[in-house]
Amino acid sequence: MAIGIEDFCEDIVGKAMRGTGTSDTDLAALAGVDIESIQLLRRGGGHAVTVRAVAAPLGLHPEKLVDVFNRAWHPEERAVDGLFMVNTAFSDMFVNAYLIWDTASQEGALFDTGADASELISKAKQEKITIAHVFLTHTHLDHIADLDRAKAEYSNATVHVGSRELFPGAEPVEHGDVFAIGALTVSARLTWGHAEGGITYVVDGLDSLIAVVGDAMFAGSMGGGKVSYEDALRTNREEILSLPDDTILCPGHGPLTTVGEEKAHNPFF
Numbered sequence: 001m002a003i004g005i006e007d008f009c010e011d012i013v014g015k016a017m018r019g020t021g022t023s024d025t026d027l028a029a030l031a032g033v034d035i036e037s038i039q040l041l042r043r044g045g046g047h048a049v050t051v052r053a054v055a056a057p058l059g060l061h062p063e064k065l066v067d068v069f070n071r072a073w074h075p076e077e078r079a080v081d082g083l084f085m086v087n088t089a090f091s092d093m094f095v096n097a098y099l100i101w102d103t104a105s106q107e108g109a110l111f112d113t114g115a116d117a118s119e120l121i122s123k124a125k126q127e128k129i130t131i132a133h134v135f136l137t138h139t140h141l142d143h144i145a146d147l148d149r150a151k152a153e154y155s156n157a158t159v160h161v162g163s164r165e166l167f168p169g170a171e172p173v174e175h176g177d178v179f180a181i182g183a184l185t186v187s188a189r190l191t192w193g194h195a196e197g198g199i200t201y202v203v204d205g206l207d208s209l210i211a212v213v214g215d216a217m218f219a220g221s222m223g224g225g226k227v228s229y230e231d232a233l234r235t236n237r238e239e240i241l242s243l244p245d246d247t248i249l250c251p252g253h254g255p256l257t258t259v260g261e262e263k264a265h266n267p268f269f
């Protein structure tokens with residue numbers, strides 16, 4: 001399944017402007033370009049020279065941002081035994097959810113439900129995977145939209161959510177909590193800023209280390225810092241980009257990526 005990059009240059013610039021409280025007028029002055037060029041860039045047009053000029057005032061990496069503007073990069077396609085991704089339509093966008101399982105014991109867990117969990121459920125049935133856990137990265141509606149179906153299918157499964165976004169019927173997850181899925185371990189890291197209680201789940205035991213990051217990070221971008229832009233950047237650096245370079249990142253939107261690719265290509269870092 002080839003999934004396109006989630007954010008274009010104008011999306012990244014918009015997120016950085018909102019995050020830093022920079023207006024079109026501010027940015028034009030800081031970058032030394034006219035406001036029309038800024039507005040054109042914000043609509044998806046413009047020129048690489050403007051892109052390079054606005055990057056530094058917004059704390060973005062100029063060359064990486066120009067590469068995004070030129071659509072010069074896409075993460076490598078990847079497949080890992082024990083990792084199954086679905087991409088479902090929610091309103092006018094697409095959202096990812098994941099099934100991850102221990103291929104020896106066939107014990108597994110869902111990570112978010114997306115708009116429609118039925119593909120995850122069919123895959124688990126087809127592979128005879130038992131599901132005892134549903135781990136939620138955060139509670140924005142697109143990621144948990146089909147939780148009722150997952151709960152009905154797996155009535156004995158425990159639903160886990162960050163303690164700062166707890167809701168009835170779910171168990172609180174704290175930073176540092178560790179869970180088991182068969183021989184796999186799942187460690188929780190608090191990656192908040194996009195969401196109040198966003199959790200990244202680091203799964204160890206498959207051929208690659210995997211981190212299910214929700215909207216904390218996207219291939220070449222990140223979820224908007226709706227709660228705190230600064231803490232989103234900081235926790236992404238501390239808790240995600242500190243993982244080994246070959247760690248596979250499973251974002252809530254857009255394609256799979258790796259820590260190494262994000263260090264090399266993500267304009268926010």
Ligand SMILES: [Fe+2]
Nearest residue numbers: 138140215223
């Ligand atoms: Fe979100």
